[in-house]
Amino acid sequence: MPAGTNNAANVLIVGVGGQGIIRCSKILAEVVVCSGLDVKKSEIHGLSQRGGSVTSHVRWGEQVFTPVIPEGQADVLLAMEELEALRYAHVVRPDGVIYVNDFSILPRTVISGDADYPQDIDGQLRQYAEVRRIPATEIARELGDVRMSNVALLGSLSQSLDFPTDVWIDVISESFPEKFVEPNCNAFRTGATFKPAEAGG
Amino acid sequence: PGCGHTAVFHILKELKLAVNGDIGCYGLAALPPYDMTDSVICMGGGMTLNQGFAKVAALRENARPAVGVVGDSTFFHSGLTGVANMVYNKTPSTVLILDNRTTAMTGHQPNPTSGNKIGGEASPPLDIGEICRALGVKHVHEVDATDIDRLKEIVEQETQRDEPSVLVVRERCVMVERGRSGPVYQILDTCKECKLCLRLGCPAVSIDDGRIHIVDYLCEGCGLCANVCSFDAIVPKQESK
Numbered sequence: 001m002p003a004g005t006n007n008a009a010n011v012l013i014v015g016v017g018g019q020g021i022i023r024c025s026k027i028l029a030e031v032v033v034c035s036g037l038d039v040k041k042s043e044i045h046g047l048s049q050r051g052g053s054v055t056s057h058v059r060w061g062e063q064v065f066t067p068v069i070p071e072g073q074a075d076v077l078l079a080m081e082e083l084e085a086l087r088y089a090h091v092v093r094p095d096g097v098i099y100v101n102d103f104s105i106l107p108r109t110v111i112s113g114d115a116d117y118p119q120d121i122d123g124q125l126r127q128y129a130e131v132r133r134i135p136a137t138e139i140a141r142e143l144g145d146v147r148m149s150n151v152a153l154l155g156s157l158s159q160s161l162d163f164p165t166d167v168w169i170d171v172i173s174e175s176f177p178e179k180f181v182e183p184n185c186n187a188f189r190t191g192a193t194f195k196p197a198e199a200g201g
Numbered sequence: 202p203g204c205g206h207t208a209v210f211h212i213l214k215e216l217k218l219a220v221n222g223d224i225g226c227y228g229l230a231a232l233p234p235y236d237m238t239d240s241v242i243c244m245g246g247g248m249t250l251n252q253g254f255a256k257v258a259a260l261r262e263n264a265r266p267a268v269g270v271v272g273d274s275t276f277f278h279s280g281l282t283g284v285a286n287m288v289y290n291k292t293p294s295t296v297l298i299l300d301n302r303t304t305a306m307t308g309h310q311p312n313p314t315s316g317n318k319i320g321g322e323a324s325p326p327l328d329i330g331e332i333c334r335a336l337g338v339k340h341v342h343e344v345d346a347t348d349i350d351r352l353k354e355i356v357e358q359e360t361q362r363d364e365p366s367v368l369v370v371r372e373r374c375v376m377v378e379r380g381r382s383g384p385v386y387q388i389l390d391t392c393k394e395c396k397l398c399l400r401l402g403c404p405a406v407s408i409d410d411g412r413i414h415i416v417d418y419l420c421e422g423c424g425l426c427a428n429v430c431s432f433d434a435i436v437p438k439q440e441s442k
Contacts, residue, residue, distance in 0.1 A: 050375075
């Protein structure tokens with residue numbers, strides 16, 4: 001992972017309320033804590049939690065002073081949804097990486113015919129940074145529950161970070177009720193071994 | 202839909218009422234597809250502003266009826282004074298108190314209707330309807346937000362009345378009290394694609410390549426979509442599990 005400003009690593013996690021963005025950021029932050037680093041996070045919750053645009057900033061390093069990632073300084077953008085990736089693409093640094101779930105959720109105004117969903121999202125994202133498209137929702141569906149999309153995508157993110165797999169698995173195991181632990185660990189491992197095709201650019 | 206109180210705004214829109222809203226989550230009804238909030242000032246502002254609307258409407262023929270909308274939490278914050286004012290000044294205003302037993306807009310803090318304090322300790326839930334009666338409102342109705350026909354009938358009746366009236370509209374917040382209220386619904390092939398159900402703003406009703414469908418895992422089982430469908434094309438799904 002490239003070091004961000006002030007040597008802090010910056011990951012911005014975004015998606016549509018209900019997709020598990022906050023859970024993702026909690027797991028990531030916990031993994032960082034277990035690795036003995038300072039971590040700060042800041043998120044949108046409350047009214048956005050069903051269907052709204054949700055973001056969670058996670059920053060870590062030797063010492064982090066503020067939880068909000070400045071524009072253009074995120075090392076990684078982890079997007080659970082395509083349009084949300086586009087909405088926050090400007091936060092990624094030019095040599096950063098955008099992980100985008102191969103999944104779109106139509107906003108109400110698109111469904112009602114009052115607006116259009118953006119076209120060629122990959123093309124637009126590539127103007128900001130490298131794009132890695134991950135079929136996280138498909139992975140989760142094949143493993144039996146689409147609600148694990150977030151953990152599958154987190155698995156992909158782990159490819160870019162230096163934290164040991166054991167730590168990830170330990171934290172995930174503590175994050176879910178007993179019966180969801182094994183499926184989520186599987187989702188994580190599948191995401192962690194998925195090789196994204198070069199999205200070009 | 203995700204939010205059971207959505208039905209209220211569906212009805213207010215059908216009845217073409219003016220809506221004096223407030224800053225709770227029901228203020229989001231100002232956004233598409235409802236566009237059903239005409240004013241938002243502050244907590245308790247909708248129901249008090251509506252008293253001005255009611256006074257002006259009383260002076261004009263064919264005035265568009267208006268309602269004030271407030272949530273349960275806001276009601277306890279700054280709504281009781283508005284009800285007292287409405288009764289004291291004999292204002293023929295109609296107030297809808299949307300009671301979801303939580304403070305949803307700011308992150309689900311408990312409030313006097315919730316039945317517990319913020320630390321989880323049990324606490325007596327206050328009865329909004331009884332409080333309004335005690336304040337002197339003669340026409341107080343308690344209605345379930347999912348009982349669409351009755352809700353519509355009472356809103357129509359009370360907005361015509363020349364005395365103060367209150368509707369306490371009750372439905373859980375699906376983000377706090379989890380679990381479906383009924384079966385998952387599905388759309389049959391007899392769908393005429395009129396798209397009326399899409400205008401409900403329900404997160405579960407979606408469209409893919411022109412085909413309208415209900416997303417299983419988002420459906421709360423409230424049946425509002427089935428209620429608005431003119432072609433009986435939305436029915437409960439037979440649960441296989």
